[in-house]
Amino acid sequence: xxxxxxxxxxxxxxxxxxxxxxxxxxxxxxxxxxxxxxxxxxxxxxxxxxxxxxxxxxxxxxxxxxxxxxxxxxxxxxxxxxxxxxxxxxxxxxxxxxxxxxxxxxxxxxxxxxxxxxxxxxxxxxxxxxxxxxxxxxxxxxxxxxxxxxxxxxxxxxxxxxxxxxxxxxxxxxxxxxxxxxxxxxxxxxxxxxxxxxxxxxxxxxxxxxxxxxxxxxxxxxxxxxxxxxxxxxxxxxxxxxxxxxxxxxxxxxxxxxxxxxxxxxxxxxxxxxxxxxx
Amino acid sequence: xxxxxxxxxxxxxxxxxxxxxxxxxxxxxxxxxxxxxxxxxxxxxxxxxxxxxxxxxxxxxxxxxxxxxxxxxxxxxxxxxxxxxxxxxxxxxxxxxxxxxxxxxxxxxxxxxxxxxxxxxxxxxxxxxxxxxxxxxxxxxxxxxxxxxxxxxxxxxxxxxxxxxxxxxxxxxxxxxxxxxxxxxxxxxxxxxxxxxxxxxxxxxxxxxxxxxxxxxxxxxxxxxxxxxxxxxxxxxxxxxxxxxxxxxxxxxxxxxxxxxxxxxxxxxxxxxxxxxxxxxxxxxxxxxxxxxxxxxxxxxxxxxxxxxxxxxxxxxxxxxxxxxxxxxxxxxxxxxxxxxxxxxxxxxxxxxxxxxxxxxxxxxxxxxxxxxxxxxxxxxxxxxxxxxxxxxxxxxxxx
Numbered sequence: 001x002x003x004x005x006x007x008x009x010x011x012x013x014x015x016x017x018x019x020x021x022x023x024x025x026x027x028x029x030x031x032x033x034x035x036x037x038x039x040x041x042x043x044x045x046x047x048x049x050x051x052x053x054x055x056x057x058x059x060x061x062x063x064x065x066x067x068x069x070x071x072x073x074x075x076x077x078x079x080x081x082x083x084x085x086x087x088x089x090x091x092x093x094x095x096x097x098x099x100x101x102x103x104x105x106x107x108x109x110x111x112x113x114x115x116x117x118x119x120x121x122x123x124x125x126x127x128x129x130x131x132x133x134x135x136x137x138x139x140x141x142x143x144x145x146x147x148x149x150x151x152x153x154x155x156x157x158x159x160x161x162x163x164x165x166x167x168x169x170x171x172x173x174x175x176x177x178x179x180x181x182x183x184x185x186x187x188x189x190x191x192x193x194x195x196x197x198x199x200x201x202x203x204x205x206x207x208x209x210x211x212x213x214x215x216x217x218x219x220x221x222x223x224x225x226x227x228x229x230x231x232x233x234x235x236x237x238x239x240x241x242x243x244x245x246x247x248x249x250x251x252x253x254x255x256x257x258x259x260x261x262x263x264x265x266x267x268x269x270x271x272x273x274x275x276x277x278x279x
Numbered sequence: 280x281x282x283x284x285x286x287x288x289x290x291x292x293x294x295x296x297x298x299x300x301x302x303x304x305x306x307x308x309x310x311x312x313x314x315x316x317x318x319x320x321x322x323x324x325x326x327x328x329x330x331x332x333x334x335x336x337x338x339x340x341x342x343x344x345x346x347x348x349x350x351x352x353x354x355x356x357x358x359x360x361x362x363x364x365x366x367x368x369x370x371x372x373x374x375x376x377x378x379x380x381x382x383x384x385x386x387x388x389x390x391x392x393x394x395x396x397x398x399x400x401x402x403x404x405x406x407x408x409x410x411x412x413x414x415x416x417x418x419x420x421x422x423x424x425x426x427x428x429x430x431x432x433x434x435x436x437x438x439x440x441x442x443x444x445x446x447x448x449x450x451x452x453x454x455x456x457x458x459x460x461x462x463x464x465x466x467x468x469x470x471x472x473x474x475x476x477x478x479x480x481x482x483x484x485x486x487x488x489x490x491x492x493x494x495x496x497x498x499x500x501x502x503x504x505x506x507x508x509x510x511x512x513x514x515x516x517x518x519x520x521x522x523x524x525x526x527x528x529x530x531x532x533x534x535x536x537x538x539x540x541x542x543x544x545x546x547x548x549x550x551x552x553x554x555x556x557x558x559x560x561x562x563x564x565x566x567x568x569x570x571x572x573x574x575x576x577x578x579x580x581x582x583x584x585x586x587x588x589x590x591x592x593x594x595x596x597x598x599x600x601x602x603x604x605x606x607x608x609x610x611x612x613x614x615x616x617x618x619x620x621x622x623x624x625x626x627x628x629x630x631x632x633x634x635x636x637x638x639x640x641x642x643x644x645x646x647x648x649x650x651x652x653x654x655x656x657x658x659x660x661x662x663x664x665x666x667x668x669x670x671x672x673x674x675x676x677x678x679x
Binding site for chain 1: 281282285286289292293296297501504505506508509510511512513514515516673674677
């Protein structure tokens with residue numbers, strides 16, 4: 001079933017029976033434009049002074065499900081997630097959480113989200129232990145909860161053994177684990193992960209996948225963006241395919257992959273949009 | 280405020296647990312001390328402690344001085360001869376003198392230029408008697424020397440140092456193209472003059488250097504590494520982030536500046552060959568406020584540049600030429616008169632002028648000082664507002 005930019009999916013949400021909370025996140029007609037300078041115009045071979053990175057994107061990830069945002073590089077996945085994470089402000093459209101525009105009380109909303117992207121870096125000079133404590137305090141988490149959450153997350157991610165090593169001395173995979181743990185320090189209701197298994201070895205990646213499923217069962221709203229089909233097929237309940245800033249397809253994974261694989265669906269769409277061109 | 284404290288704690292931890300930061304903060308001060316001390320020793324050995332052996336100094340003096348000495352010579356000549364005879368650096372030196380009618384001063388000035396004399400002294404009529412009587416009339420003494428001659432220059436320095444001691448300069452004006460302020464009667468005056476020229480430039484340059492070594496790293500560095508974004512997605516007010524960073528930068532830069540200042544203060548007497556200077560506590564307090572004021576101003580300027588820059592390299596690139604402009608502004612008060620009140624509202628120039636005035640004429644500098652501090656507070660407030668606004672601008676903060 002295909003739904004294009006018309007708000008909620010026509011498909012039934014998955015896993016709702018497991019949801020413990022009933023938070024609601026609504027993304028409606030989201031657009032983001034970036035100004036291009038002459039150098040950028042030249043490199044993009046365009047006369048337009050504006051780049052529309054996201055164009056009229058709507059979707060509503062629900063509690064107790066994982067929403068997979070799939071798309072090639074430059075499709076607008078990261079920009080969309082950044083807007084949901086309040087890093088960027090939409091040019092138009094709205095994002096509401098529990099019926100309220102997130103920009104009305106942005107800090108209140110930020111307390112409830114966990115955001116992870118490869119561009120978010122940890123200060124290399126500090127240890128995972130200190131960084132977790134520091135970030136938790138910024139989220140207003142009390143000391144007792146910080147200790148408990150740290151023990152839980154460091155245990156699950158296998159960080160305990162290197163929690164006192166400076167981040168600059170950790171491998172990429174270890175850093176990614178620490179970033180993941182820190183993004184969940186505030187026990188967020190909305191989890192926004194951009195390429196969550198990037199840089200992880202297969203064992204760590206499996207641990208992250210399992211933990212995402214745990215969080216899903218706790219009723220969290222989870223949005224992941226990736227270009228790995230197998231990850232979406234393994235984790236997502238619903239899928240949105242973004243190409244050139246447009247939501248080309250949105251629906252439940254089950255329905256989308258009823259007749260063919262996700263990969264075939266994606267490339268079919270891609271060919272249709274790009275006219276057979278591979279960029 | 281809780282997040283302000285948390286970020287401030289992290290910023291301090293970042294600075295004070297990194298040995299490279301210690302080097303950046305405190306090394307300049309130690310280097311200044313060692314370099315200035317070495318320069319002082321070299322200068323002292325080559326110039327100040329230079330010996331003048333078997334030199335015959337030729338002195339001409341006007342005969343209208345109204346001698347109070349039995350031999351009819353001016354007491355100054357006696358003092359010069361005594362000094363030359365007693366000094367270990369003037370072994371075998373002699374003083375030859377000749378008196379002349381004051382009406383022939385110009386012809387003796389010509390002789391001075393021709394090298395017939397090293398120094399020509401012209402007294403006001405009845406000079407010695409007026410000094411001895413502690414008269415309300417301040418008699419004048421004019422001393423001329425030929426700057427092209429080492430011996431003449433040296434003798435002039437000797438005479439210049441003798442005059443205030445000999446005549447009690449509260450009653451004497453001395454001329455040689457420059458006036459000695461009758462209110463300042465010792466070597467202190469020279470130290471003050473030198474300090475008024477050197478202090479603003481050295482202090483401001485040192486403070487700016489320490490700010491430059493910290494600011495780009497703290498703001499542009501965080502932008503470049505992506506750690507600032509991690510901070511910006513937390514529920515923290517942008518103003519708390521800005522204030523915490525600026526507070527940490529100000530405190531650490533102040534510490535670094537103080538170490539550098541200490542380096543200057545301890546090495547300067549060596550550089551000036553033992554010239555000492557004393558300042559009243561009010562001057563020191565005023566200097567502290569000026570340093571604090573200029574420091575905050577620098578931190579804010581450097582922060583503004585760092586927020587706008589995409590990387591540490593870019594920020595440093597912008598701050599480099601800016602430093603040149605700032606140093607020029609610091610030199611300006613020592614080459615031109617900037618004491619008009621209007622200059623108190625020109626940022627940085629007001630600080631340099633205020634510092635200079637504190638050394639040369641402390642009493643006259645009060646209004647200028649107050650205007651400087653107030654105007655800098657206003658400028659700093661405006662800069663703080665601008666930085667907070669920029670932190671909310673995604674084009675600036677996420678420019679990478």
